[in-house]
Amino acid sequence: MNLIAIIVAVYLAVMIGIGLYAKTRVKSSADYHLAGRRLGVMMMAGTLAATEIGGGSTVGVASKAYGDWGLSAGWYVVAAGIGILLVSFVAPAMRRSMAVTVPEVIGRRYGAASQSITAVLGSVALVALAAVQITATATIVSTLGGVNLEWAILATGVAVVIYTWIGGMWSVTLTDFVQFFLIVGGFAISVPIAMHNAGGWESIVSRLPEDQLGFTKIGIPTIIGLVILYFMTFSTGQEAVQRYYSARTPRVAVLGSLLCGGLMTLYAFIPAVLGLIALAVYPNIDENNALSTVAIGLLPPVVAGLLLSAVISATLSSASGNMLGSSTIFIKDLLPKLGGRVTEENELKFSRIGVLAVGVLATVISLWSQAIIPLLIFAFTMRSTGPFCAFIAGLIMRKTSRLAGLVSIIIGTVAGFVWQIAGEPLGIASIIFGSVCGVVSFWVIHVIDARRGRLVGDADGSAASAAAQRDEQTSEALQ
Structure with missing residues (x-):
């Protein structure tokens, strides 16, 4: 086994070790799903950033830079950072809701039918997103180990399920915190070294x-569309x-949200x-292998191991968050x-079974479809176009129309699907078209x-409000 593979193997072992430690902090379903609602600013920013900087923001961006989009x-990542900054405006309302899931907030305001539709959309989308992250990780493992991509997908699926299954949100949060610094450090070190070994910036250009x-090669409309897409998908x-x-x-x-948005923008x-360096030095490779090829071909083994561990950090942290989210819903x-x-006594057991089932399903999807950014955008569209307006309105408005929520969820979702199947006419993204239809139908x-x-x-708004007040008083006392 070469040095690069050893470094990556040690990293994976450390992540599983952190998961085992996190298990000791899980005493209830609230610990498993929400880390006991005890995250501070740094942990909050770290876990948000590590979750949202996934396969699309690493392997995907490098491959797009190698291909059509260039620099x-x-x-793609700047838009994500701006999206997180925009979510900061509704973040207090999210926390005060004392909810566990997005569909729970929908259900309180708009009823059981709206809750069930949103739950199905959100859960299925998260499975697809987990599949994307497994694919992105497997491309690195495949290139690094010289193994078949399908076997790499299976190995990756098993690894991410293990540490998510063990410790839930505590495991995900603790590993995310470590992974975030590894992501930033690994990439920051790699760029100047790869650039030097490729002959310098002028030679690359x-x-x-x-x-x-x-x-702005991708176009201003695309950039604006990505910002809207990310604001919608992060807020729902x-x-x-x-x-x-x-x-x-x-x-x-x-x-935590503001800090996360700023850090993502700096990293973007x-x-x-690195994708451009790959294009200059290796012009005839598969674009999905741009990042791993640069790491192996242009970086010293130790640095390459750190970079590839950083990429795997990004993708696994996103996959674990997606798996946990789908299981929770x-x-x-x-x-x-x-x-x-579901009772307090058996909820923890069901949650772990859910993570296992989601992991298996995501791995199967990854084996079937090995796309990265297209599958990401499809999943974002599916879960956001319909529920977006109803969810935000339910958070920030004291009263809304119950029927408006249900109708907007259905119309927005159907419109987004139809628009995507039609090939996004007029160059308008399906998530934009669907959400506009949902917003208009809601307000009418x-x-x-x-x-x-x-x-x-809300059906139980007073109870949630009282719980939120008690929780804030407890937190202030702890501080």
Whole structure:
């Protein structure tokens, strides 16, 4: 086994070790799903950033920089950072809701049907997102170990399931915190070394197509569309929202979110530069292998091991968050409606079984479809177009139309699917088209019901409010 493989193997062993430690902190389902709602600012920012800097933001950006987007592929991550900054405005409302899942908030305001539809959309989308991260990790493992991609996918699926299954949100949060610093450090060290070994920046530029360095090559409309996409998907995505729910206080949720957005924006163009270096030195490789090829071919073994461990950190942390989020939604929002009797005593057991089932399903999807960014965007569209308006309105408005929520979820989702199947006419992204349809239908019905006096608040809003007040008082006392 070469030195690079040894470093990666040691990293994976450390992650599993952290998972075993996290297991000692899991005493209840609240610990497993929400880390006991005790995350501070640094832990909050670290776990958010590590979760959102995944396969699309590392392997995906490098491959797009190698291919059609050039340097402007970095906007994919800048847009994500801006999206997180925008979510900061609704972060306090998320934390004060005292919810565990996104569909729970939907259900309180709009009823069981809206909750079930949102739960199915969110859970399925998270399985697809986990599959993307498994694929991204497997491409590194395959290149590094010289093994078949399918075997690499199987090995990756097993590894991420183990440490997620063991410790839940505590495991995910602790590993994310370590992984975030490894991601930033690994990439920051790698760029100047790879650039030097490729002959310097001028030599690299001379071997690139002229338009590959265009800072906005992907186009301003695409950049704006990505910002909107990320704001929508982060504000409704269980893997992100679950972290806001886990913050110690609403203030911590805001500060952690702001710090995360800033850190992601600073990191954004690093993997794009590595993709350009790969194109200059290795012009005839598969674009999905751009990052791993640079690591193995242009970096010293120790640095290559750190970079590849950083990439695996990014992808595994995102996959674990997606798996936990999907399992949480299923246990909290779907299983009781399917006749399952979930109690405080058996919820932890069901949650771990859920993580295992989600991991198996995500691995199967990864074996079937090995796309990265296209599958990411599909999943984001599926879970966000319909529930977005209803969820945000339910968080920030005291009363809304119950019917408006249900209709907007259905219309937004169907419109997004149809628009995507139609090939996104006029160049308008399906997530934009679907969400506009959802927002318009929501407000039309909301205004009509407001005139008829049919607006309602949360079904158990007073209980949630009282719980939130008690929780904040406890947190302030601890501080």
